[in-house]
Amino acid sequence: MQHFKLIFSATFVAIKRDRLLHALAGASLLLFLLVPVISMFSMRQVQELAITLFLSSLSFTLLIFSILLGVFSIWKDIEKRYIISVLSMPIKRRDYLLGKFSAIALFLMFTVCLMGIIGYGTITFAAHQYQSEIPVSWPNIFTAMLMSGAKYILLAAVALLFSVISTSIFLPITGTIGIFLAGSATQGLYEYINSGSGAQDISLTGQYVIKALYYLLPNFSAFDYQVYAAYTLALPLDTIFYTVCYWLIYTSFLLFCASIIFEKKEFR
Amino acid sequence: MNIVEINALSKEYKVKKKRIRALDNLSLTIQKGEIFGFLGPNGAGKSTTIKILTDQIRATSGSATIFGIQSNKAEARRQIGYLPENPAFYDFMTAREYLSFTGKCFNMPESSLAERTNQVLATLDLLDAANRPLKGFSKGMTQRLGLAQALLHDPDLFIFDEPMSGLDPVGRAMVKKIIKDLKNKGKTVFFSTHITSDVEVVCDRVGILVKGRLVAIDSVEHIMATGIEGYIIQIRGQDNKTEEIKVSNSELNGVIARLLADNVKIERVNPVAHNLEDFFLDTIQAQVPTNESQ
Structure with a gap:
């Protein structure tokens, strides 16, 4: 546990001192501050658009952070040979991997909280500009934010798995982006092939491929609660519960696989 | 241990x-x-x-x-x-x-x-x-x-x-x-x-x-000891000039005894030795034919 904590805090310090992340955080902040201004362009749905824009901006920021941290965190240690110095100490590889991942996950959730504070200000400001018939539901907005955080923690686990598999940077980046795009689309495709017209339009082989991808790849669209937040719809608590269980199981499975591969990895 | x-x-x-x-x-x-x-x-x-x-x-x-x-x-x-x-x-x-x-x-x-x-x-x-x-x-x-x-x-x-x-x-x-x-x-x-x-x-x-x-x-x-090929004995002659005599390992004791008997002043006895680098190079060199034949 001691070693896990040490790797966790070292990774968190590395993230805190990363200048690229500072620049990206600054750009994100600017994006959030522009939310009330851009929302004005919608004459009637200022509040709804502000919520949607805010959650989309948060999602984009978390996407960039999760890919960067998930891919580069371990890859950089291997590439710059830091890992040789670290793993020659009595640190178990599993503790190293989980310490890294936990720091990334915590940072993503910290980003969610920080952006939540900023979001509170920007959405309140935008909502006062044009009174909506729908009241702002903060529990719905915070649920959407937390689910977004969970989604990108899962993506970081995907990135981490790729970064322990490959020694080059190409596979982790393209693989993570590819899985993210495919995992975001499978839900829609699955529903399409189960609809009458979809079953006719797509060949049987294509339908099997889509079904296989739907069951194998992480389903990122399951974490999307933007509509519930923007239009204050009643939250489906049972669906949220199952999604959280799905997230826990899938993330644990990815980390388990990454841990087995990392245990066998050689650092020449 | x-x-x-x-x-x-x-x-x-x-x-x-x-x-x-x-x-x-x-x-x-x-x-x-x-x-x-x-x-x-x-x-x-x-x-x-x-x-x-x-x-x-x-x-x-x-x-x-x-x-x-x-x-x-x-x-x-x-x-x-x-x-x-x-x-x-x-x-x-x-x-x-x-x-x-x-x-x-x-x-x-x-x-x-x-x-x-x-x-x-x-x-x-x-x-x-x-x-x-x-x-x-x-x-x-x-x-x-x-x-x-x-x-x-x-x-x-x-x-x-x-x-x-x-x-x-x-x-x-x-x-x-x-x-x-x-x-x-x-x-x-x-x-x-x-x-x-x-x-x-x-x-x-x-x-x-x-x-x-x-x-x-x-x-x-x-x-270092097995690398000794011989010795150089430095003596001071009767005309007070320094001379060096190179002897093999087997000759050393006999030559020293003879010099002492002749009342020659022995100033220094230095081993002529291979250093570790020579040993290292010889060892590597010795491996070359073996490795080449493989």
Whole structure:
């Protein structure tokens, strides 16, 4: 546990001192501050658009952070040979991997909280500009934010798995982006092939491929609660519960696989 | 007591579908308090052996234990101070922060960590740079920090991979002194190098690795003694002039007896010896036909 904590805090310090992340955080902040201004362009749905824009901006920021941290965190240690110095100490590889991942996950959730504070200000400001018939539901907005955080923690686990598999940077980046795009689309495709017209339009082989991808790849669209937040719809608590269980199981499975591969990895 | 025990260790790498044997049936033991020099030309398998001992890579066959614990267990590394070849450390930290991180990894108590950190920084002449980020460290400074983090928790075994690499003459002298000090404290040091003069100065025993095979292992003292080809006797003649007489090993006693009988003043007797470099080169040369025939 001691070693896990040490790797966790070292990774968190590395993230805190990363200048690229500072620049990206600054750009994100600017994006959030522009939310009330851009929302004005919608004459009637200022509040709804502000919520949607805010959650989309948060999602984009978390996407960039999760890919960067998930891919580069371990890859950089291997590439710059830091890992040789670290793993020659009595640190178990599993503790190293989980310490890294936990720091990334915590940072993503910290980003969610920080952006939540900023979001509170920007959405309140935008909502006062044009009174909506729908009241702002903060529990719905915070649920959407937390689910977004969970989604990108899962993506970081995907990135981490790729970064322990490959020694080059190409596979982790393209693989993570590819899985993210495919995992975001499978839900829609699955529903399409189960609809009458979809079953006719797509060949049987294509339908099997889509079904296989739907069951194998992480389903990122399951974490999307933007509509519930923007239009204050009643939250489906049972669906949220199952999604959280799905997230826990899938993330644990990815980390388990990454841990087995990392245990066998050689650092020449 | 054997601190390091290596039994029939072999390692094969796959390079472009070809199998390359980096280490071939290596067996070796290192005793407590010994300074063992691991010599060999580039690509001989020295670093491969060290990487197996520190669990960076896994042996294809054979085993290695450190203090009786399998080298692939994290527990085995608790009593090791390791300096990797061309070391690199988290460059977002300062030297002091990195040493604190290292100390905590070895479960050093907070109370002694700060004091010990200052000690090793002073020993390696890094006190002035202690609070600077490692990003700005030169190669020599990084190498010295590598030694500092190896010394920090005062382990019983030190494994240094090319410890003099990247150091200026002052740094090299510093490292040699550190190794000698460690010997005086009864510590065990296992270090790889291809610089024979370093081994000659600090090592008790030396192993020579060629193409993954241990081809020679002997004490430095014995190597130096068996390398004696003859002697030069310096005498002062009757006209008060200095003369030198070269004699073979077998002639030495007889010649000295004759000179003494003739009342000749013997000023000095110097052995004409091969140095370790000659031994190293001869050993490698001797392997060439064997390897070529294979």
